[in-house]
Amino acid sequence: MRQGIPDATVARLPVYLRALTTLAEDGTATVSSEELAAAAGVGSAKLRKDLSHLGSYGTRGVGYEVEYLVYQISRELGLTQDWRVVIVGVGNLGHALANYGGFVSRGFTVAALLDADDRIVGETVGGLVVRPVDDLEEVVAEQGVHIGVVATPAPAAQDVCDRLVAAGVTSVLNFAPVVLLVPDTVMVRKVDLSTELQILAFHEQRQVANRLSVDVPARVVALEPDGGTGRAGVSP
Amino acid sequence: MRQGIPDATVARLPVYLRALTTLAEDGTATVSSEELAAAAGVGSAKLRKDLSHLGSYGTRGVGYEVEYLVYQISRELGLTQDWRVVIVGVGNLGHALANYGGFVSRGFTVAALLDADDRIVGETVGGLVVRPVDDLEEVVAEQGVHIGVVATPAPAAQDVCDRLVAAGVTSVLNFAPVVLLVPDTVMVRKVDLSTELQILAFHEQRQVANRLSVDVPARVVALEPDGGTGRAGVSP
DNA sequence: CGATGTGAAGACATTCACAGCG
DNA sequence: CGCTGTGAATGTCTTCACATCG
Structure with a gap:
């Protein structure tokens, strides 16, 4: 049951969570694995196997209680605590990220926006004033940032990443079209159009x-x- | 050799391609699996196995010729022909996508930008005039669009997707935070922050x-x- | 000699099918 | 009775280790 949820399962939990919150907003109290699987776009067997890794949160003959399952998945994903995020690079994409509502919605707080361009520094984007990239180490240390989002041009990405890691960040979400090299202790995920x-x-x-x-x-x-x-x- | 490259391999080919083009720009003529694997952030055995699915394009005792391998991977991915893309939704993210250079760089042409908001329609973004979303069917048919990019707010996404599919699009890249339901004949990939x-x-x-x-x-x-x-x- | 290419082995993931429980 | 939870079977991907060939 516990101890080591498969990576493939972890990657699908956010999808289940989204489907469940939608159901909750519609006032649905319980779902069967069949229904939830359809809403999430997977097979029902896979869904049940995935959920079984978290524990036995369903009721045989009935299904899953929506609210309860939302809580359990949230807890498992670590969304019951707040993670502070810093976004480096406030170009077109950085703007989009800073204004992205779902960002803040669940467990994530944007601690700062950083950019190297003087023309952008000082602007207010998504309710935050853009700060110079030189503040990176200070921001990470003072705000206890856990996750760094790299939305810089490709040539700057590795350098920014190195500084994030040196400052203590252990998870990086990379939008720049380069392969970031990091120590084994740091986790990188890449989003690439x-x-x-x-x-x-x-x-x-x-x-x-x-x-x-x-x-x-x-x-x-x-x-x-x-x-x-x-x-x-x-x-x- | 041919017939059915594993999905996991297909997902990595773009990464190899990027690493190879970087090497080519630096003037490197040949690479070993060890070197290329390091640049791509994978193990050398995995890289060799992946490339073996395309054919025997290396030279034992030497390595791979960079230019030649770039061509072979490009051809395998279908990048030797031009794919027309339509972007629906020109908000923050749509702006970022429309201005994204690497978009056009290799084999992809943005056929049109569409939006439902009158205030955005008529604006010029990334060199293209934003057209009303009502033109969707016309654009897909006349321009022979293959790939639809959904960058709309969540509530509009499924409707836009349905229209894309009905108009003949068979691949969809979805940035909206919803699970899109499509027929088996249509391929959807999701990017979700x-x-x-x-x-x-x-x-x-x-x-x-x-x-x-x-x-x-x-x-x-x-x-x-x-x-x-x-x-x-x-x-x- | 040295690096590719590849069977074989192992790890991991999905699917099946049904026992077991509410 | 209906649906969950799960062992067992199947399928897919990764890793190993080395024969093979330029």
């Missing part, structure tokens, strides 16, 4: 190829199980 | 817990930037 588009392009290409060879019952096409639960078009 | 932050929070929480129990040498390892599922591990 071109990567996503390129993955979509690959699937588009294959789909077009399949469309052309529809008439030809080549035996190589046998890879597709087809029929009922074939490829759902969802991210891995 | 809160999801990423929540996954980081989970690992932060666990790291803090580990730090408190000092005697137990449970070292948090491997961060591994990747597409889709984030994997990271804790070694026993």
